[in-house]
Amino acid sequence: MKVYNFSAGPACLPEAVLVKAREELVIYGNSGMSVMEMSHRSADYEAIINQAEKDLRELMTIPQNYKVLFLQGGASMQFSMVPINLMTTYKRAYYLKTGAFAKKAISEAKKVGEVIVPVSSEDKTFSYIPETTPDMFDKNADYVHITSNNTIYGTRFTKLPDTNGISIVSDMSSCILSETINVGDYGLIYAGAQKNIGPAGVTVVIVREDLIGKAPENTSSMLDYKIMADNDSMYNTPPTYGIYIAGLVFAHLKKEGGVEAMQKRNEEKAALLYDYLDSSSLFKPTANKKDRSLMNVTFVTGDAELDKKFVSEAKTQGIVNIKGHRSVGGMRASIYNAMPVEGIKTLVSFMKEFEKNA
Numbered sequence: 302m303k304v305y306n307f308s309a310g311p312a313c314l315p316e317a318v319l320v321k322a323r324e325e326l327v328i329y330g331n332s333g334m335s336v337m338e339m340s341h342r343s344a345d346y347e348a349i350i351n352q353a354e355k356d357l358r359e360l361m362t363i364p365q366n367y368k369v370l371f372l373q374g375g376a377s378m379q380f381s382m383v384p385i386n387l388m389t390t391y392k393r394a395y396y397l398k399t400g401a402f403a404k405k406a407i408s409e410a411k412k413v414g415e416v417i418v419p420v421s422s423e424d425k426t427f428s429y430i431p432e433t434t435p436d437m438f439d440k441n442a443d444y445v446h447i448t449s450n451n452t453i454y455g456t457r458f459t460k461l462p463d464t465n466g467i468s469i470v471s472d473m474s475s476c477i478l479s480e481t482i483n484v485g486d487y488g489l490i491y492a493g494a495q496k497n498i499g500p501a502g503v504t505v506v507i508v509r510e511d512l513i514g515k516a517p518e519n520t521s522s523m524l525d526y527k528i529m530a531d532n533d534s535m536y537n538t539p540p541t542y543g544i545y546i547a548g549l550v551f552a553h554l555k556k557e558g559g560v561e562a563m564q565k566r567n568e569e570k571a572a573l574l575y576d577y578l579d580s581s582s583l584f585k586p587t588a589n590k591k592d593r594s595l596m597n598v599t600f601v602t603g604d605a606e607l608d609k610k611f612v613s614e615a616k617t618q619g620i621v622n623i624k625g626h627r628s629v630g631g632m633r634a635s636i637y638n639a640m641p642v643e644g645i646k647t648l649v650s651f652m653k654e655f656e657k658n659a
């Protein structure tokens with residue numbers, strides 16, 4: 302039975318993409334072989350990676366002075382690569398502490414230089430996005446790091462902080478391609494693929510060219526944006542099959558109307574769930590209303606035993622992976638681009654049923 306998979310990541314992929322991948326699994330085009338078996342230097346593979354980049358550029362309207370890199374190591378490796386490469390002029394950066402991944406980014410950055418944390422929402426279990434003002438940011442810093450969408454707590458930045466002209470670096474692992482953004486507002490954007498792009502194993506980095514080439518000389522080649530950029534992500538063997546699937550997702554998104562259409566759908570999908578949560582007398586949404594994520598919807602009943610019962614009964618209805626992160630409990634419905642609206646409708650009607658019987 303095909304289920305509705307509300308996993309936070311690795312997460313559901315568009316069914317049309319999986320079907321296409323199955324069609325091409327054994328023999329790709331005229332190559333006589335699987336994409337998995339191809340040399341990454343072959344003409345067939347070059348066409349695949351180039352098209353993937355071209356489509357991503359088009360979807361996000363990425364300006365020419367930004368490089369697109371397909372790397373490995375997940376978003377977690379970017380927690381290290383970002384400070385190693387960018388924390389090089391002032392050896393100081395600001396990190397907004399809005400969740401568990403922000404905390405991990407902070408702890409890696411501290412190994413490289415000085416980390417200043419002007420605001421944190423840890424006092425209320427990261428249930429909101431703290432306000433910032435430009436005077437919190439002194440000019441003598443290399444960047445300001447934010448986590449655009451906080452996957453575990455279900456919050457998101459609905460507007461960018463005014464950083465007094467300092468470049469913004471954003472972890473967009475769980476919201477890339479979910480709503481339109483202006484890439485030019487950022488110095489660097491990174492995202493692990495397994496939430497909104499494709500299979501785990503690929504990490505997308507979009508970086509303004511003037512930020513490349515600042516890593517210290519003793520930096521390992523694999524951790525140096527300049528080496529990755531100069532070699533078009535092919536300094537070594539890239540995650541070839543993952544990039545191919547990401548490319549299929551990009552082409553699919555284009556066909557579906559691009560990021561603008563995704564945003565509209567995502568807003569409608571999220572509203573279905575939040576509207577019900579706001580009206581329910583059993584379920585309570587946990588994120589501050591104005592900071593609600595479009596991608597990860599977190600809620601509780603207030604009774605851990607009842608939460609458990611809900612999660613296990615949902616599973617029998619084909620609603621799976623709806624349990625909240627182990628650090629916060631409760632429930633979390635991750636409703637990335639690939640989650641069809643029918644999945645949300647099925648979830649909401651099951652919740653209504655559960656509430657009636659509780």
Ligand SMILES: *Cc1c(COP(=O)(O)O)cnc(C)c1O
Binds near residue numbers: 374452496
């Ligand atoms: C999932 C996630 C990560 C961790 O990604 P890995 O690819 O497992 O390293 C980091 N940041 C955010 C916002 C995430 O959602």
